[in-house]
Amino acid sequence: MLSYLILFAASFLAATILPFYSEIFLYAMLNQGHSAALLVIVAALGNTLGSVVNWYLGLYIxxxxxxxxxxxxxKQIDKMQRWFNRYGQWSLLFAWLPVGGxxxxxxAGIMKVNIVNFLILVGIGKTVRxxxxxxxxxxxxxxxT
Structure with a gap:
């Protein structure tokens, strides 16, 4: 159980603006024979909820x-907002990307994206990742095998 909590925490931190990598923990746990399905669920949930921290920061930043x-x-803020308006909420499917995610x-927080839409799109992208x-x-x- 502790290892799943560590994976959740690592995944959560990896989604925030802090530099952190959850794949190392996922890989190690997979190597120890943990359930792949449960690992995906725990890591995706932690990573998606970590992204909510960024969304929340964006609301008030x-x-x-x-x-x-x-x-x-x-200029940077205007450029980011124009880019987001151009590609829309669907771009949140790519929130898993190591650069720019x-x-x-x-x-999304700055643009006040609906939290339910945010959770669905980010959750799908991070689960697939x-x-x-x-x-x-x-x-x-x-x-x-």
Whole structure:
């Protein structure tokens, strides 16, 4: 049970703006013979809920844009918003990407995407990602046979 909690926490942290990788824990647990289906569920749930942190930050982040310490410039925010408006909520299916995925979830909060739509789209993308990771592990190591 503890190992599943660690996987959940690692997956949660990996979805936030913190640099963290959950695949290492997933791979190790798969190597120990844990259920692939349960690993996907735990990792996807943790990763999706971690993305909610970014969404929530996005809801309130623009309140601080006039502060000297604020990271983003107005041009960057405008560019992100135009990009999101162009590709829409469906782009959240790609929130699992290692580069740009966390930014997508933050932008979704800035754009006030409905939380239910957010959870569905991000959840689908992240679940498919973890299924892919397990599938690749199967291809390279013959697990799941």
């Amino acid at each position: 623009l309140r601080f844009k006039n502060r000297r310490w604020f990271y983003f410039k107005d 966390d930014a997508l979830t933050l932008i 973890y299924i892919g990771v397990i599938y690749l592990a199967h291809l390279t190591h013959g697990w799941l």
